[in-house]
Amino acid sequence: MNVGEVAALAGVTVRTLHHYDRIGLLSPSGRTAAGYRQYSPADLDRLHAVLLYRELGFPLEEVAALLSEGADPAEHLRRQHRLLRDRLERTQAMVAAVEKEMEAHAMGISLTPEERFEVFGEHDPAQYEAETQERWGETDAYAESRRRTRMYAKEDWLRIRDEGAEVERRFAEALRSGVPADSEQAMDVAEAHRQHITRWFYECSPEMHDGLGRMYVEDERFTAHYEEITPGLAQYVSTAVQANAVRQA
Amino acid sequence: MNVGEVAALAGVTVRTLHHYDRIGLLSPSGRTAAGYRQYSPADLDRLHAVLLYRELGFPLEEVAALLSEGADPAEHLRRQHRLLRDRLERTQAMVAAVEKEMEAHAMGISLTPEERFEVFGEHDPAQYEAETQERWGETDAYAESRRRTRMYAKEDWLRIRDEGAEVERRFAEALRSGVPADSEQAMDVAEAHRQHITRWFYECSPEMHDGLGRMYVEDERFTAHYEEITPGLAQYVSTAVQANAVRQA
DNA sequence: GCTTGACCCTGACGCGACGTCAGGCCGCAC
């Protein structure tokens, strides 16, 4: 196969293949009399590995080092698999973070700067690999512990969302069964709401909660959020929250 | 906040912030008398969005365009969420591709070049399919080259294959002696199969195993591998594996 | 046999997104 075909197959440009040849990362195993590059199946194998490592963020020099370590193909597949799964987890964490922000935004809550930036931590795969390898070796225990702590974080988040949804459900049910918004029962739900915010997001005093209550009917985004659950719920929640604020004061 | 603090918080270098200032992507809203950059919370918001878009692969110029479009924050969050989910899908596809290749490798099956590269970029398979098939598909050279590159870690490799063959032998025997594919006994062999993969290749969850099971009857090369051992074995293994996946869940 | 157009070659320069000094000013502590 000559460059053009390989390029089309692998979804890269001819220039890229020239570049890889020049820097010695992937030199075709043959040339025609006219000097045309000829790629063998083994070259394609190598290209495949190169592209995967590149996609994972490794600088080409390190890719070359990895591939010349004399590791067998299965070893590379295992490593690529591990790195891809790390990336999957990381992306999931970012999705969760964005969802959290949407939720917070919908609730009118502002996250702390640390919280917002925490997903942008160490993530350079090359650096990560070298560093952890040095520090912990390649122990499964370490990988396992990382996996589990991330799981916990995710589970926590799911619990938070479930709890929030539960409070909203209780509000909606109270509204549906005709319980007055300023009754004891509705105020108890409002208090649960305040506790929920305090426990998971920030110290929410009764006055702050009162402010939130007002915002729930003034801010159209929040109103929309609650109206979507049940018509009239925004006003209902607002009233209950403010009544509860008075009771707590 | 001054540059150093912001840099530490966001996990970028000071130089990066200088760069963003220079190109007008993120200019701090203030300066001290001495010329020190002063970042406001709003600047942090913007930086957060910048870093997310950057992470998603947007060139900085486009990030600037996106952010100056005057879209509200929620719009950006929605877009980022969408892009992240796309990325999640793509990564999952790549994980699946690597798993398929490991499986193929373990069985001594070679995938076609198009198949191996298909996760990279979207090219029209029909265009090159016939051609490459003809050229590489079944040639001895291709098989030979693959066989040779596979020889590296010979001893380990032989052990792994022996173990795999043993599992296949147990499957074949169960089939021959009329043990139902969804019986306890067959499922136990399936579980041994899953453990084998986990031990030697990658952490194979029940769902992943379920996916493999389906592949054994959908992909003719895998089917052929099993049918060569005993007619009906592909379907048998597939059923047992899927039954076991249900049991493990 | 000759032209034509697609494909290939090797420089060589350009670019995006920073890294990395160099040389010098600020600010707070001791």
Place this chain on the structure above:
DNA sequence: GTGCGGCCTGACGTCGCGTCAGGGTCAAGC
């Protein structure tokens, strides 16, 4: 007042290619 860490502005370097420029190659069609 003298360190010492942090900040400033150039300015050049690097990585992974993109993009011409100038020229040879190959299969097809006339």
